[in-house]
Amino acid sequence: MESILQIQNLGVSFRRDGKAMPVVDGMSLHVPQGATVALVGESGCGKSVTALSVLRLVPRPPACFESGRVLFHDSPDGGAVDLLTISERDLRRIRGRRIAMIFQEPMTALNPVMTVGQQIVEAVQVHRSIDRRAARDLAVEALRSVRIDDPQQRVDAYPHQLSGGMRQRAMIAMALICEPALLIADEPTTALDPTIQLQLLTLLKEMQRQSGLSILLITHDLGAVREFADYVYVMYAGRIVEQAPVDKLYANPLHPYTQGLLRCTPRLDGPRDRLEVIPGTVPDFSQLPTGCRFHPRCQLTRDRAAETPEEALPIRIDTQGSGRPDRVIDENDAAARVLRRCVEPCVGQPSGAPALQSFGPDHFAACWLVE
Amino acid sequence: MIAVILRRLMLGVVTIACVYTLTFLMVITIPGNPLRQSDRNLPPEAEQALRVRYNMDNNWLYFRQFIVGAVHGDFGPTFTYADWTCSQIIADALPVSVVLGFLAVLFAVVVGVPLGVISAVKRGGALDLASLSLVLTCMSLPTFVTGSGLLIVFGVYLQWAPVGGWGTVAHLPLPALTLSLPFIAYIARLTRAGMLDVLGSDFIRTALAKGVSRQSAVWNHALRVAFLPVLSYLGPAMAQAMTGSFVVEKVFGVPGLGQHFVNAALNLDAGLILACVLVYSTILVAFNLVVDVLYGWLDPRIAGAV
Numbered sequence: 001m002e003s004i005l006q007i008q009n010l011g012v013s014f015r016r017d018g019k020a021m022p023v024v025d026g027m028s029l030h031v032p033q034g035a036t037v038a039l040v041g042e043s044g045c046g047k048s049v050t051a052l053s054v055l056r057l058v059p060r061p062p063a064c065f066e067s068g069r070v071l072f073h074d075s076p077d078g079g080a081v082d083l084l085t086i087s088e089r090d091l092r093r094i095r096g097r098r099i100a101m102i103f104q105e106p107m108t109a110l111n112p113v114m115t116v117g118q119q120i121v122e123a124v125q126v127h128r129s130i131d132r133r134a135a136r137d138l139a140v141e142a143l144r145s146v147r148i149d150d151p152q153q154r155v156d157a158y159p160h161q162l163s164g165g166m167r168q169r170a171m172i173a174m175a176l177i178c179e180p181a182l183l184i185a186d187e188p189t190t191a192l193d194p195t196i197q198l199q200l201l202t203l204l205k206e207m208q209r210q211s212g213l214s215i216l217l218i219t220h221d222l223g224a225v226r227e228f229a230d231y232v233y234v235m236y237a238g239r240i241v242e243q244a245p246v247d248k249l250y251a252n253p254l255h256p257y258t259q260g261l262l263r264c265t266p267r268l269d270g271p272r273d274r275l276e277v278i279p280g281t282v283p284d285f286s287q288l289p290t291g292c293r294f295h296p297r298c299q300l301t302r303d304r305a306a307e308t309p310e311e312a313l314p315i316r317i318d319t320q321g322s323g324r325p326d327r328v329i330d331e332n333d334a335a336a337r338v339l340r341r342c343v344e345p346c347v348g349q350p351s352g353a354p355a356l357q358s359f360g361p362d363h364f365a366a367c368w369l370v371e
Numbered sequence: 372m373i374a375v376i377l378r379r380l381m382l383g384v385v386t387i388a389c390v391y392t393l394t395f396l397m398v399i400t401i402p403g404n405p406l407r408q409s410d411r412n413l414p415p416e417a418e419q420a421l422r423v424r425y426n427m428d429n430n431w432l433y434f435r436q437f438i439v440g441a442v443h444g445d446f447g448p449t450f451t452y453a454d455w456t457c458s459q460i461i462a463d464a465l466p467v468s469v470v471l472g473f474l475a476v477l478f479a480v481v482v483g484v485p486l487g488v489i490s491a492v493k494r495g496g497a498l499d500l501a502s503l504s505l506v507l508t509c510m511s512l513p514t515f516v517t518g519s520g521l522l523i524v525f526g527v528y529l530q531w532a533p534v535g536g537w538g539t540v541a542h543l544p545l546p547a548l549t550l551s552l553p554f555i556a557y558i559a560r561l562t563r564a565g566m567l568d569v570l571g572s573d574f575i576r577t578a579l580a581k582g583v584s585r586q587s588a589v590w591n592h593a594l595r596v597a598f599l600p601v602l603s604y605l606g607p608a609m610a611q612a613m614t615g616s617f618v619v620e621k622v623f624g625v626p627g628l629g630q631h632f633v634n635a636a637l638n639l640d641a642g643l644i645l646a647c648v649l650v651y652s653t654i655l656v657a658f659n660l661v662v663d664v665l666y667g668w669l670d671p672r673i674a675g676a677v
Contacts, residue, residue, distance in 0.1 A: 057576055088585075096582035103580075108573040113595045113670055123581040158671040174581070 003073055004182055004214045005031040005054065005099075006080070010068035012046070012053055014285070015061060021285035022066070023049050025238040025353070029216075031182065036208065036215040038229035038246070040222060040261070044282045046238040051186045051218045054083060055095050074098050074181055097127045100175035104187035106167035110159040116143070116170045117155035123174050142173035146203060165196035169203070176207060186218045197221070201228050222265045226250055231362075234258045237283055237293040239353055244363040254365040256300040292367070293353050295342045300369050304339050341368050376664060383656040390652040391438060391645065398641045399430050425450070425642075437645055446646035451638045457646040460631055465650060467537060468620075468627035472613030474547035476605065479554035479612075484594075484601065486555070487562025491570060491597075492589055502559060509556035518549040518622035535624035546623040550616055554608055558601055565597030572596075599670055606662035610655035 012024040024046045031037045039047045052058045054070050071080040072094065083091065103109040111119060120139040124130055130138070136155065143151035146169040159167055168188060175183060185204070189197035201224055208215060217229060225232055225246065232249045234242040234257065242255040253259045260278040280297040283289055295301045341354075356364040413421075425448070426433035440447050446457030486506070490499040509517075525545060526534040532545050569575065570593055578588045617629035628647065635643035667673055 052576075055580060057579055059571075092582045092584060094582075095580055101577075101580040103573060103577060105573060109577045111574040111578070111592055111595070112672055114592075122578075122583065126582040160672050171577075 002033045003030045003071075004033045005029075005216065006069075006071040006073070007050070007054070008069045008071065010050065010053060010070065011066035012049055012058065012063055013066050014063050016286070019286060020064070020066075022288070023063075023238050023285055024053065027068070027235075027238070027240055029233055029240070029243075031214050031216050032231070034208070034212045034214055035230045036205075036217055036228055038217045038219060038225040038232045039235055040219055040225055040232060041235035042220060042282050045235045047218050047235050048186055050235070051101070051184050051216065054184060054216075055099060055101060056083065056091060057101075072099065072182075093127070096123055096175075096180070097178045098180050099182045099184065100178065100180040101184045101186065102168070102171045102175045102188050105191045106164065106171045107159060107191075109171060110167060112159055115156050115158055116162065116174075120155075120170070120174045120177055123177050127178055138177065139173075142177045143170065145176075145207075146170070146173045148173070164192050165200065168192060168196075168200055172200070172203065172207070176211075176213070179211060180213070182214045182216065184216045184218070187220070188217075189221065189224065190219070197224065204228070222261060234261070237288060238285065239293065239366065240356060240364075241294065241367070242365040243356070248360075248363050252363075254359055254363070254370045255294075255367050256298045256369070257294050258365075260297075260299070291353070292342045294367075298342070300367075301339065301342050304335060304369060338368050372664075372667070375667075376660070379660050379663065383660060386656055387649065387652050391649060394645060394648045395430075395434055395437075398639075398644055401639065403639050433641075437642070441646070441649055446649075447642045449635070449643045450640045451634070451643070457642050460643065461628065461646060461650055464626055464628040464631055467625060468613050468616055468629060470543070471547055471550060471616055471619070471625060471627060472609065472611075474543060475550035475612045475616075476554060476609050478547055478551040479558050479608070480601070480605070482551075483555040483558030484562050484598070486559040487564075488566055488589065488594060488597075490559070491563045491566030494567065502563075506556040506559050509552040512552070514549055514552070514618045515622055517552050518546070518619055521545050521549055522622065535622075537625050542623075542625075546616075546619050546625050549622070550612055550619045554612060557604065557608070561601050561604055562597060565600050566593055569593045569597045595669075599666065602666055602669065603662060606659040607655065609658045610651070613654055614651045 007027060007029040010024055010027045011022065013020040013022045015021075027046075027050055029037070029039065029050070039050065041047045049058055049063070053063075053065070065084055068084070070083040072083050073080045074094075081090070081094075083094070086094075110116070114122075117136060117139045120142055121132075121135040124135050124138055140151045140155050143154055148154050148166060148169050154162070154166070154170075159170075162170065172188075183204075188204075189200055192200065204215065205228055207213060217225070219225060229246050232244060232246050233240050234249075234255065236257050242249065242253070242258045244254075249258065250262065253262050257278070264277050278297055283293060283296070289296050292298070292301075354366045354368050356366045359365055359370065422428055426436060437447060444458060446461065449455060449457050449460065452460070486502050490502040493499050522534060522545065525531045532541055533539075536542055566589075570589070572593075575588050575593055578592045579585070583592070614632075615629065616625070616627050617633050619625065620627040620629045628650070631643060632647040632651075634640075635647060
């Protein structure tokens with residue numbers, strides 16, 4: 001299928017105290033025309049920075065684009081523009097008009113001293129000249145299309161006078177009013193309660209069916225991903241660790257991180273045990289683990305290390321992520337050599353992290369231990 | 372909203388009554404005799420007659436008579452100026468102070484707000500540094516220095532404006548500018564702080580994501596919110612500019628109310644002191660009320676909560 005958005009080898013770093021932290025590292029992602037692609041990961045894994053980078057909305061400085069291209073295929077002749085390099089002027093014509101964005105917290109994402117209507121009207125007026133009255137009618141219509149009751153009155157309401165769900169609906173109305181080709185939804189439902197979440201995602205799905213909109217959904221809600229996405233990218237510490245069509249990912253998660261994420265998602269039909277959690281936290285970007293960035297929290301690494309015989313000619317391995325080697329294993333053992341790559345920087349990989357490998361059609365994972 | 376305004380009005384009346392009472396207590400307890408201020412030696416009979424005429428021996432009566440008169444717009448006689456009543460002095464001098472103060476604050480907003488916005492947007496840059504040094508200069512130099520400086524440059528050397536006096540439009544800019552300098556500095560600082568707060572907000576990012584230009588996001592979205600603290604400062608600032616212009620009046624020879632207030636205090640002129648205090652506190656209360664009402668109108672989040 002035709003891609004509408006292609007992120008190629010994107011690298012974004014944040015500079016703090018003269019040190020560059022690679023918050024997004026070698027990230028590639030495709031959004032096919034009309035599809036919903038989910039980018040999932042824990043807070044602080046770089047998924048929002050990726051989303052903001054598409055429209056160059058990350059604050060620079062401290063952020064800095066180190067590498068890569070963000071190709072947007074919008075023109076009818078199939079040509080693409082690189083959103084990272086086009087002029088600010090051209091980019092502004094794409095923002096809101098061809099690529100729209102909705103954000104996590106609609107309370108702070110909407111201007112508190114402007115009415116919802118004013119803010120929607122502005123989104124239209126930025127891109128085409130339209131008289132005040134027609135713009136207002138359009139805003140009322142947009143509010144009606146996102147199922148806000150009584151749009152004639154609500155158009156004059158201030159954000160604080162609306163409920164969280166309604167604010168996010170207004171946000172969606174504002175984002176879609178120029179009929180964009182791509183919607184980037186950065187944790188659109190995280191701040192809302194579950195029933196509202198479901199309503200909003202259903203609404204988005206409906207709007208997508210009507211208009212052929214493509215969606216890039218940034219979330220950590222794996223339940224929502226399963227319902228609404230076609231394709232999933234799993235991100236950890238700035239890198240994609242697994243990517244697959246949604247059914248394949250849920251049926252056969254390959255990367256230990258994906259497996260961990262799925263295990264800590266509650267399911268109604270699952271056993272009623274305590275939820276498992278992935279031990280530890282997302283690493284600090286200023287001191288990333290060597291080798292695979294996930295290894296200090298990786299159950300698989302730990303299991304393999306336990307199986308591997310201890311011998312002379314040792315490799316010292318830090319299996320606990322404590323910063324100190326706690327196990328010694330045999331270098332002559334093939335499994336031990338693989339294990340060593342998980343924890344030590346690997347030759348040929350600039351970041352020392354594993355690259356994505358194909359594990360079947362459309363299914364990629366970045367792990368040396370997966371077979 | 373009407374109920375809120377009425378409640379605030381009543382509170383204002385109570386405030387003014389308290390100010391009046393406290394000032395009155397200070398006036399009657401202050402040592403010294405207003406009738407012995409001049410070199411003339413009053414005969415005891417004359418002094419006694421004056422004491423009776425001005426109710427000086429019956430404080431309670433004076434307290435009541437003065438406030439009743441004041442409510443009707445009559446502030447009674449002064450001790451110092453035989454041919455003038457307090458009301459006449461205020462009617463002459465207050466408009467001068469009001470015009471000067473209003474111009475000064477207007478000027479401070481027109482200059483201070485853009486200055487603050489620019490230094491917030493260019494934070495850390497040369498423009499920010501320049502505006503910060505300007506602000507610091509304006510804040511630390513007393514008005515008799517800046518006023519005299521402006522007089523020498525624009526009045527004496529360049530001769531763009533008269534050196535002093537009052538009455539024509541040409542007399543206005545120099546004293547208004549002098550009076551506005553500290554206000555410019557404070558407003559620029561307030562705006563800068565407010566803008567820095569707001570510029571990182573999510574809603575600015577939302578505006579940019581819609582395709583709004585950087586300038587429009589700053590001036591249209593951010594300033595609306597960042598101006599609110601400035602607005603709440605404008606009430607006291609307006610009152611202060613209208614009442615605290617004594618030094619500027621002296622430097623530029625402007626016949627404002629400030630000098631009468633200071634002279635009244637020096638002369639122990641109870642009537643004029645009380646009259647000035649009442650006028651000043653009324654101005655202060657009134658401007659705070661106006662600003663609060665405006666605030667509710669500009670910031671819909673607090674409308675009705677005033």
